[in-house]
Amino acid sequence: MQVVPRQVGQVAAGGAAEQVTEVWLANRRLSEHTRAAYRRDVNGWLAWCAQRGADPLRASFLDVNAYARGLEAQQLAPATVARKLSGLSSWYDFLVKLRAVEANPVSGADRPYVSRDHSATLGLTPQEVDALLAAARDAGVRHHAVITLLADLGLRVGELVSLDLADLGWERGHRTVRFVGKGGKARRRALTPDAAAALDTYLQTRGEQPGPLFVTSSGSRLDRHAIFRLIRRLAGVAGIAEAERLSPHSLRHAFATAARAEGVPLEDVQDAMGHADPRTTRRYDRDRHNLDRDPAYTIAAARARRAGG
Template sequence: MRRSTAPSVVARTSARGLTPAAPVDFTEAWLRNRRLSEHTRAAYRRDIAGWLTWCSGADLDPLRATFLDVNGFARALEASVDPRTGRLLTPATVARKLSALSSWYAFLVRLRAVPANPVTDADRPRVNRDHSATLGLTPDQVDALFTAAHADRKPSAPRTVAVLALLADLGLRVGELVSLDVADLGHERAHRSVRFTGKGGRARRRALAPDTAAVVDHYLAVRARDQRVPVEELTGPLLVTATGARLDRHAVFRMIRRLARDAGLPAWDRLSPHSLRHAFATTARAEGVPLEDVQDAMGHADPRTTRRYDRDRHNLDRDPAYRIAAARAARAAGG
């Protein structure tokens, strides 16, 4: 029987002399070795903790795991329920967790803590790269959210409108949104702008459209008034709670679903901040924004990811045949 070593794997491995320091937290060392946002780091910590917990329950030493063990873990994940949704984990979620585990093991291989990556030959779930499980929103539904936000009479209403505008008009990830500081707002070449750290730790910047800038400025003006300081003296997080703490992603999830419920949107309890990111991509493409510009705005490394976000990409109204025929007709008329 293989012994259970999940809590003390790192200490024993270090005792073998595989690394110069003891004890070494492999997971933290692995995370420090990668450029990741804090949200992604936290997700990866949970992913690896989930694997170590499963290993402990299976009386399995993670350093001796094979692809058969990883397959067993994957099947257990597929039978697990997401506590946030009450539904089984999606194939995409399981694939993401296994991808994190593979990266972790690849790091251990480089440290010579394990001879090979057991995830490499594991049976990963097949994910349709042309489909996203996120529930999208139409432009009219996004407008309905704004109507509900502007009708809100709570003291937090200006913040709610600002959150909605930043998500809908910039297509930000929720982690990017809640990480914004007041100091990230600025002016560049006659544009109002915002700087932030995107996925992969990449420094990014986006322009704020006049209407978006206006609702953000209004929120900051109300916040400054409540704190009895000039707007110029506001510091710290851009979006804060009533106690001045940074707004967290869970509060944003609740906010979007409350607005969707108030707006009478179907499946409001399945919507998320990511639904607005999908809506951003779909609307931008429908308005004729080139795919590469939408890709850059969303910070996607692969244009296929951007296309997956575009829920209207199969709309026959956008079939290139119409443009080709119209161009031919125009040439004939001009000839």
Template sequence: MTGELSIPVQGGALATPQEYVDFTEAWLANRRLSANTRDAYRRDVRGYLSWCGEHGVEPLQARFTHVNEYGRWLESCVDQRTGRTIAATTVARKLSGLSSWYEFLHKLGMIPANPVTGADRPSVERDHSATIGMSPGEVDALLRAAADDSPRHHALLTLLADLGLRVGEVCKLDLTDLGHERGHRTVRFSGKGGKPRRRALAPGTAAALDHYLQQRAAQVHVAVEDLSGPVFVSESGRALDRHAVFRLVRRLAERAGIPSAAQLSPHSLRHAFATTARGEGVPLEDVQDAMGHADPRTTRRYDRDRHNLDRDPSYAIWAARARRGNAS
């Protein structure tokens, strides 16, 4: 947090920066969240408190008008990764987390009401995903580029593509998470909210993973079964982080000649997993289970996004014009 905050709360007491840290940690401890989500919420609250300090707003006396002002400020901020202003979905997520934080303080009796409740939140389109998707052919091209690059990168992107895992889930995989169950090669991991999950590895996925682990074991002169620690490690032996995977996807997508390479992310492979599975006739509920979506509406969003493009009337208009041109 930037600067010192001296903020009167109910009863005339003062809340110090450390007390706000304590409030936030207590709030997070009362929610079932993954470590990555907790970190994101911490950053969001810290950013809001910094904004309050810079604008002379007392957080525990904030009104919905202050939250509106903060929301408009967020909308004007530039995302350093993209060079564009922050997406409406990101602003909505930050305000949602802030609302939960305030609601927790309200239940503790620290504030009379949640100021985010009456705030004007950005409208978020629910009919399609903001993630730039990929066609099956583009995924194939990306995996070929990964195979040419290194066994590690091929195994990593194959897991993302074939299982539709979140990048954080893949980065946290440990070798003890790999196993065999009822004739299947499997991987166990913690999903969103810390929920334990299990997925099967298809033959090609398992082969890519085995090839990488065999190479890794040979480099340190041990048997594969004697390897330990994270599944995917850097040259220094530390677990790969999501930022490294983000850069990897874009670098290999550019090498593969994918037109949208500069806009892709690891989540693009998760998006492609959902749309490809539905295109191959996999039932919606099976895709929902595989992706770990608690709400089927989240899975349907990917499906609608696929149909919105595949069934765009512009293709019919173009085809009709082409037929007329050929007939004349």
């Protein structure tokens, strides 16, 4: 059955909630990675309701609270639970607009507190990033290109695996890469000399045929799960502590922290990472509480220069 927007209310009332989900996703500007995550979040809720014989269109905030406590009992991080509830809330907002439900039950639910000043992602020091890059270089040209792009550009893993060969280019003397970022926004980034060199070496073996930039030995697109496994394996080879807890996001955090430590303005790091809110960028900066960066020292040094002048 194909569902069109004017039929959504009728379909939802009939219980075909999965079809409603597809219409909801089709009406939002989302990357394919985000779309898949939202689909998983809603399907998880629908499965929970089905197990209990509950109608998701008659759910209350008490049901959502019970669902959230169940997720927390699985030892999921508060940020993960909050993200799942956020996606579910957006789904219900869509149903409210279509008058399929009277109110959004997630609105009154007890969501876990997530501090904007903390991230559960395990970060990496600059020296650990160097060691990971060295291990990737020894492991092969594709591995080296993947890790270099993550380290030098701070890309999200979904952005990396969605790249096609056609996304590489030149602009005003810069080697560039274009991609669709979070929220469906078209973005472009400059490639560092190391990233460009790693890609050129990889392309000598990949060839120039159109399609996904990073491919498996069978020619299919490399997926995010393969990147997770690659990083953890290479981290183990490099002797990095807690290698099994690392993720592609660890390199994204390392990128933000290193950029701020080298004096890159917050707004430039924010733009590079595609953050709508600078508070998100600050959360990625693991070194922001370093007392060496206290602006009091800068002010005192300026006063001393004035006095000496």
